[in-house]
Amino acid sequence: MTGPARPVRVLVCDDQALVRAGYATIFAAQPGLEVVGEASDGSAAVRSAGRLLPDVVVMDIRMPGMDGIEATRRLAGPDAVAPARVLVVTTFHTDEYVYEALRAGASGFLLKDATPSQLVDGVRTIAAGESLLAPAVTRRLIGRYASRIRPAERSGTPDGGPLGSLTPRELQALRLIATGRSNAEIAEELVISRETAKTYVSRILTKLDLRDRVQAVVLAYRVGLVSAQD
Known part of the structure; x- marks a missing residue:
């Protein structure tokens, strides 16, 4: 006990x-x-x-x-x-x-x-x-400050660099994370179960050696996977 x-x-x-x-x-x-x-x-x-x-x-x-x-x-x-x-x-x-x-x-x-x-x-x-990261606030806040990232930090591409280890499906999930989607919203947009969405998020964090979703959002903006206009 x-x-x-x-x-x-x-x-x-x-x-x-x-x-x-x-x-x-x-x-x-x-x-x-x-x-x-x-x-x-x-x-x-x-x-x-x-x-x-x-x-x-x-x-x-x-x-x-x-x-x-x-x-x-x-x-x-x-x-x-x-x-x-x-x-x-x-x-x-x-x-x-x-x-x-x-x-x-x-x-x-x-x-x-x-x-x-x-x-x-x-x-x-x-x-x-x-x-x-409240989804609605994330979209406003990160979008507002993403423009402050120096251009040199946006040199990465989805085909290589930091994101080269991700599958196309995981890249889709990362884009959704970066725009403030919750696991439930990711599941709905990718037409998968919530458990599968949770698995995608976990794999992304593990592959990219990230601590949490906050770091995933920051990285996605740094490498130019998403922008303030997304």
Whole structure:
């Protein structure tokens, strides 16, 4: 007989004390979530994460000193010593750095007008090893910032380079992932079962050595498989 599951350890990083307190109150009221610390900027988040080893870091982007992008890179990027999963919470209309945060290793994002239940669900989703990309928001957000990718980064082609290992069917699935489709929508568009769609997604991530759907979206835009007009 197994005991109760270990609670999800959450570190909250935001430069506004009221925001941090609000998040902490929301999470503390939820079974299975434990707030292990708070940080007021990116440097403090990196230091606290090294000491507290959270499962999920809820990260603001615009902060004095080290911003959320650099902190995310250090916490979840390829050189992270003890990688944590980062959930970026941002303001869509004013924050122009979300795309860079995803490239830095964030596992997903929510808008700051998200409801408490959406915030809690987001943390649980990230902690479970999945990415958080609401399809409608993904199409708007990634499309908006894809134009910021330098031309040299769009030199890859579906026939070679990073995507050369994918089958034509997997390329179709990757295009749909990159435009924000869920597994159910992928299944509908490709006329396959949801389980098969899930298998395609898993194979794509494995073949391309990607952590999650967020990285798949970023890669698809980087190599020019899709564009902001798709």
